[in-house]
Amino acid sequence: MxxxxxxxxxxxxxxxxxxxxxxxxxxxxxxxxxxxxxxxxxxxxxxxxxxxxxxxxxxxxxxxxxxxxxxxxxxxxxxxxxxxxxxxxxxxxxxxxxxxxxxxxxxxxxxxxxxxxxxxxxxxxxxxxxxxxxxxxxxxxxxxxxxxxxxxxxxxxxxxxxxxxxxxxxxAQNFKAAKDAYDTKAAGLKAKYATAVSGLRFGHVGGYGQIKPGTFHREFAGSWGTNIARDIGLTYYGEVKQKGGGGLDVSEYPALEELTASLGQADVITYSLQPDGTPAPAVQAVLESALWKNLPAVKAGKAFGIRYTEAATYESATKTLDALDQALAPLLSGS
The missing domain is CATH 3.40.50.1980 (Nitrogenase molybdenum iron protein domain)
Known part of the structure; x- marks a missing residue:
């Protein structure tokens, strides 16, 4: 509902x-x-x-x-x-x-x-x-x-x-057990990726809300696609141009022409995938853009799709942690 x-x-x-x-x-x-x-x-x-x-x-x-x-x-x-x-x-x-x-x-x-x-x-x-x-x-x-x-x-x-x-x-006790399991896994991944992500600026392209043709969903720290990743030490830079309350305090919907201005300083870009591992149409439109392909992070092979970014419980967020671990593995080898 x-x-x-x-x-x-x-x-x-x-x-x-x-x-x-x-x-x-x-x-x-x-x-x-x-x-x-x-x-x-x-x-x-x-x-x-x-x-x-x-x-x-x-x-x-x-x-x-x-x-x-x-x-x-x-x-x-x-x-x-x-x-x-x-x-x-x-x-x-x-x-x-x-x-x-x-x-x-x-x-x-x-x-x-x-x-x-x-x-x-x-x-x-x-x-x-x-x-x-x-x-x-x-x-x-x-x-x-x-x-x-x-x-x-x-x-x-x-x-x-x-x-x-x-x-x-x-x-309440059942909740605590799920939270403890999540916290333990998140702490382990934070330690695992600490050196690999140190000093890196992350950006995120989401797929939520009303995304009109010719626009994209830019998510900042605390948004759907970023909040669980922050628990393992990822730093998402930037902020919305104007806060609009709720989700619009941590994400915005700029024109595709603003991709370079919005994500050009990112060392690594993550983007939301659907649970089946495919991009939603609004995300796919970004990935097919010439501006996307010319972003420094993309050209360097540092763009990673993440599943389960809409998780809203500790058990489901554990799946997000696993998805992050799988997607970000290339950073551990520096490739």
């Missing part, structure tokens, strides 16, 4: 505020103790302070919360469609994804309220950005079960968002 990448990314300041609030409001208390009711706690979500079960037994997840809670082994009973992440799922998570009742499509407007009510959730976790919440009838959902909205802001905010989503679903 998404309203388009540029719409669903709001701002890093908002992320910081909601993350701190989420961490400070995770206490629990016994609710309806006289009647033996389940323990509850107050959780700070994008839609306010919400009283939720401490240990939810029947969870509905939508949007970015879907892959997170599949990986965290939450007690899911219904999910929205999440086609963009299927290629990054493990066989086990894909099997769970296929087996669960789909209660919404790819967009917030495709929410099926009757289907959600039918699976009788005790918690609903909405993984869409604040602007897209307007497409959802929250009052109707709240009449079914407690609703917590925890949606994306800037591209690299998936780390904090996935932590909060896992916490809300009562799976």
């Amino acid at each position: 998404s309203g388009g990448k540029t719409l669903r990314l709001a701002g890093v300041a908002a992320l910081a505020l909601t993350f701190v609030a989420g961490c400070s409001s995770s206490g629990s208390s016994e609710s309806n103790s006289a009647s033996g009711g389940a323990a509850t706690r107050v959780f700070a979500a994008d839609n306010g302070d919400i009283t939720i079960p401490v240990d939810p037994k029947r969870v509905v997840a939508t949007g970015y919360a879907v892959p997170v809670l599949l990986e965290a082994d939450a007690a899911l009973v219904g999910i929205s469609s999440w086609k963009r992440g299927i290629a990054m799922m493990t066989p086990e998570d894909k099997a769970k994804y296929d087996s669960l009742k789909q209660i919404a499509g790819e967009t917030a407007a495709e929410t099926n309220y009757e289907a959600i009510a039918a699976v009788e959730p005790d918690l609903i976790i909405i993984g869409v950005p604040k602007p897209v919440l307007a497409d959802i009838d929250l009052k109707r959902l709240e009449s079914i079960a407690p609703v917590v909205a925890i949606g994306p802001t800037v591209p690299d905010a998936w780390r904090e968002l996935s932590q909060r989503q896992s916490d809300a679903a009562g799976r």
